[in-house]
Amino acid sequence: MPRPPSLSPARSPAERLRRWLADTLPAPAVARIRALRGHSPPELVTLEQLDAKLVRAAELFSASEDEARRFLQGFKMAPPADRPADPFSHEYREWVWALYREVSGRAGYSLANEASTFDLEAAVATPYPYSTGSTTVVGEELVARGFIVSNLGLAPPARIVEFGSGWGNLTLDLAATGFHVTAVEVEERFCALTERRNRHPDRVSVVHAGMLEFEPDEPFDAAVFYESFHHCADHLAMLARLGRIVRPGGVVVWAGEPVAPMAYPWGLRLDGYSLWSTRTYGWLELGFDEAYFALALARAGWRARRHALGAGSRLADVIVAVRAAPDVPRGPGGR
Numbered sequence: 001m002p003r004p005p006s007l008s009p010a011r012s013p014a015e016r017l018r019r020w021l022a023d024t025l026p027a028p029a030v031a032r033i034r035a036l037r038g039h040s041p042p043e044l045v046t047l048e049q050l051d052a053k054l055v056r057a058a059e060l061f062s063a064s065e066d067e068a069r070r071f072l073q074g075f076k077m078a079p080p081a082d083r084p085a086d087p088f089s090h091e092y093r094e095w096v097w098a099l100y101r102e103v104s105g106r107a108g109y110s111l112a113n114e115a116s117t118f119d120l121e122a123a124v125a126t127p128y129p130y131s132t133g134s135t136t137v138v139g140e141e142l143v144a145r146g147f148i149v150s151n152l153g154l155a156p157p158a159r160i161v162e163f164g165s166g167w168g169n170l171t172l173d174l175a176a177t178g179f180h181v182t183a184v185e186v187e188e189r190f191c192a193l194t195e196r197r198n199r200h201p202d203r204v205s206v207v208h209a210g211m212l213e214f215e216p217d218e219p220f221d222a223a224v225f226y227e228s229f230h231h232c233a234d235h236l237a238m239l240a241r242l243g244r245i246v247r248p249g250g251v252v253v254w255a256g257e258p259v260a261p262m263a264y265p266w267g268l269r270l271d272g273y274s275l276w277s278t279r280t281y282g283w284l285e286l287g288f289d290e291a292y293f294a295l296a297l298a299r300a301g302w303r304a305r306r307h308a309l310g311a312g313s314r315l316a317d318v319i320v321a322v323r324a325a326p327d328v329p330r331g332p333g334g335r
Contacts, residue, residue: 007259007294007306007319042272043075047102050077050275057276065132072272077103079263079270087265087292088236088299096267096286103268104278111186111210113282114231120189124196128167144315145173148226148255151307151318154179157203158221161245163211164228168194174224175200182220186210212238219247227256227315230286235266239300243323251322252302256315258287265292297321 045053053075060068080099084091100109123131129141148170154160156178165171165183171194174181182205185191191208198204207214211232223246232238242252258269266288268278274285288296297304302321309316 007290007297007304040074042073044078045075047077050279053272054276054279057272058280065134066136069137069273072276075272077270077275079267083264083267088296092265099268100278100284103270103275104282106282109233109282109284111233113284114186115281116187116189118189120193120196123167123193127169127193127197129169140315141169143309144256144317145170145226147307147309147316148224148253148318149173149177151320152222152224152253153251153320154222160222160224161214161216161220162224162226163214164225164231165194165206166190166226166228168197170224170226171204172197172199175203179203181205182207182216184209184211184214212241214245216245219245220250221247222251222253224253225255225257229254229257230269230288231284232286233284235286235288236296236300239296239302243301246323248323251320253321254319256317257319258285259290259293259317259319260287262287262289262292265289293319298324 057068057072060071080095083095086092097109101107104113106113129138132138152160157180159180159182160174161182161184162171162174163184165185166187167190168183171181171183175198180203183191183194184207185194186209188208191206194204194206198206211228212234223242229235229238246252266286268274269285269287274287277283278285294304301324303324304319304321307318307320
């Protein structure tokens with residue numbers, strides 16, 4: 001029987017030991033070990049307790065990005081226990097959307113929920129991540145973008161579509177490197193920001209559209225998602241669409257995406273930072289268990305390999321996929 005697909009990167013012996021302990025020891029024992037090392041487990045909060053936590057987070061964000069992020073790491077919500085068994089089923093999808101409505105406090109989801117409000121002139125002068133004033137955030141971002149470029153497996157002037165280009169940082173890095181980039185972004189203010197910051201108008205096209213709406217004139221050499229795929233309202237449909245968005249022999253890249261061990265195959269992330277984003281702004285903050293994401297890729301006809309810089313480098317984590325070779329009928333004797 002063939003082994004199921006895996007996206008887990010090669011781990012050092014120390015990392016394997018930590019993972020084995022976390023998977024083997026009872027939860028109270030893991031919590032005690034973490035406490036002894038100065039890492040207390042996140043506090044479990046109810047939805048009723050969440051809003052008070054988020055008020056405090058807002059106060060901290062106004063003073064220090066780093067303090068706010070540390071505070072948000074200190075709590076999470078427990079996942080509901082009544083999820084359907086089949087993560088590819090309609091029932092499971094409805095379970096995810098019911099949880100989104102509960103956590104966000106909104107009646108439903110649309111692309112309007114992904115709106116971002118910011119001062120355009122200020123963002124042109126000092127874009128994210130520099131606007132945070134956090135050396136940690138700036139350092140993580142710079143390392144991550146360099147790691148993405150170095151793992152593309154492409155050379156300029158290849159054509160790349162970046163979905164959910166946001167502040168435009170990776171788009172502009174790729175263009176400065178010599179790639180021709182189409183930036184697809186649902187937030188009109190981000191589109192304007194990228195156009196204002198762009199110094200290579202012959203290499204960058206900005207398209208105001210959702211990733212599920214975008215239709216290319218011709219296939220690209222690569223499609224890139226950098227911290228954006230987890231906002232997709234129908235990730236399975238997007239995986240299926242990539243087959244006609246990317247040319248045969250091209251690649252799809254997911255970078256800085258929450259593909260990691262989860263309590264369920266996929267669904268709303270319930271850590272403090274994700275709860276902040278969903279409850280405050282209405283953003284869709286999905287996560288994908290490694291085994292589920294690998295299986296979803298395989299079902300859509302993609303074969304992937306993961307490149308990770310190491311433990312603690314959340315954003316410097318790249319999954320590169322190519323079209324899987326089609327099954328070839330075999331004759332008698334396996335020929």
